[in-house]
Amino acid sequence: MNLPLSRQLSSSDMATYRTIRLQAVIFQPYLASAIFALLPVSSNGLGTFAIDCFGRVYLDPERFSAWSIEQSASVLIHEVHHLLRRHFERADAAKVPDHLRDVWNLAGDLAINDDLMAQGLPLPPLFVPANFGFFNGLSEESYFVKLQKMDGVEAACRCGSGSGGSASDELEDSSYDTLGPADLARIRREVLARMQGGLSGPQGLRTALMTKPPSAPWQTLLRRLLQPKASRSGERREVWQRPNRRHDEAFLLPGIHRRGANIGIVFDTSASMDQHLLNRAASEISGILRSARVKAITLVSCDAEASVPTSISPTTILSLTGGGGTDLTFGIDALSQLADPPSVIIVLTDGWTPWPNEAPQHCQLICAIFDPSAPLPTGRGIEALYVK
Ligand SMILES: [Zn+2]
Structure with a gap:
């Protein structure tokens, strides 16, 4: 999807950006897949x-x-x-409070810049x-601790979220081309493989890529997975009755009307489900869906077979109760076979269920799994996380 005109680089700036990008790849060739995956956004006045x-x-x-x-490269x-x-994940894992975000940014800058200067x-x-x-x-975390012990550290870093x-001047609309957690994981694997394949790189980067990802609170992960998908998957229509919010004076542009996403939820009613966690996950999802553009939510409870899909209002707080045995593929099928199937299906389960090999067509499957010893499902269009 194209960026609004006001956020696109002019053609001459885009040509300059391509040169900068190429120079960056010449400097650190192992970063190629990351550098070419970036979406450039114009940000006048950012400095x-x-x-x-x-x-x-x-x-x-x-x-x-x-x-x-x-x-620039x-x-x-x-x-x-x-x-x-x-x-950004390490900041969440280190529970960096909002008022220290800029100091954390500075700590990251120190950890990066010493490597880049050494090169x-x-x-x-x-x-x-x-x-x-x-x-x-x-490490970034060590610099962060040291910086906090110093008086009067003024961090004027603006490296973004x-x-x-x-964040400053960042795109709010998550519908523009973005890299999801799975894309970033793939890019990190590719960069590490190229570094290990003889293209030596900074030790700090190598260590970060080889370190097991910090586990952010599950609420943060769920929000990160669900928010862009719930907002992005709504149907967009151009309408002339509504002004374009990013109106460029040189062009008259139609506004965008978004009908909102259709969300499906499958919940596991097996007796082993932790009722307390189930309720917390349900209320977390309710909060995310209330703040996203959601047209309809359809709920299916599922054990050995699926219940009849039931529509609920996006403002309804989900209240779920546990029951008997498990094969959640019936619940996923029940939702994907509806006349107006959901574009996102969220599954709440202890994880002890057969999984489909891939998400239903034109649908994202988000699996929130309550038992950390259950295997995470993988496959095209499937994202999974543990709720602890
Ligand atoms: Zn920076």
Whole structure:
């Protein structure tokens, strides 16, 4: 899907960006799959480059003339490192409070920049550990602890939500091309494989890629999985009765009316389900769906067979009760065979059920699994997480 005109790079800026991107790949060839997957977004007045959690890179075109191609390429690499090193997930795992997000961003910058400087990349003046009297080579978490012990640290970092820092001027609409958790996991595997294949890279990046991902609270993971899908999967129609919010004066554009997504929920009624967790997951999902554009929710309870699908209002707080045995594929089939099938199906289960090999056609399957010893389902269109 195309970005709004106001957020697209002009054709000459896009040509410059392509040159910068190519230079970045020449500097760190193992990053190629990450760099080419980024979606460039124009961000006038940002004063720098930034990145969000979905691989959208925000570029202030003024920097294209202020920095050399080599400097811009080094800053682009810096932003990619935030994404690959999972700085936003690590901020969640470290429970960084909102008022310290910029200090966390600075800690990530120090951990990246010492690696990039050691490789001889021509960064424009940016913070390095020596500015604060720290040694090079420490982890982001260590720099974060050290920075908090210092008085008067003013962090003016603006690397965006992808760095775990605060977001500024980022796209709210998740419908524009984004990288999901599965895409990011694949890209990280590819980068690590290329680094291990003889293309040596910074130790900090290698360590981050080889470290088991931190486990963010399940509520955060569920929200991250569900929010963009619930918002994105609604049907978009262009209408002239409604002004375009990103109206460009040179063009008259139709507004966008979105009908809202159709969501299906399958819940496991087996006796082994933890009722307390089930209720918490249900209320978490209710909250997410209330804040997303949802047209309809259809509920199926399922044990050895599926109940009749029932429609509920997006404002209804789900209240679920447990029951008997398990094969949830019946519930998934019951929803996907409806005349107006859901575009997202959420399954709440202890995990001890057969799974389909892939999600139903034109549908995303999100599996929230309550028993951490149950295997996670895999396959096209399937995302899974443990609810603990
Ligand atoms: Zn940064």
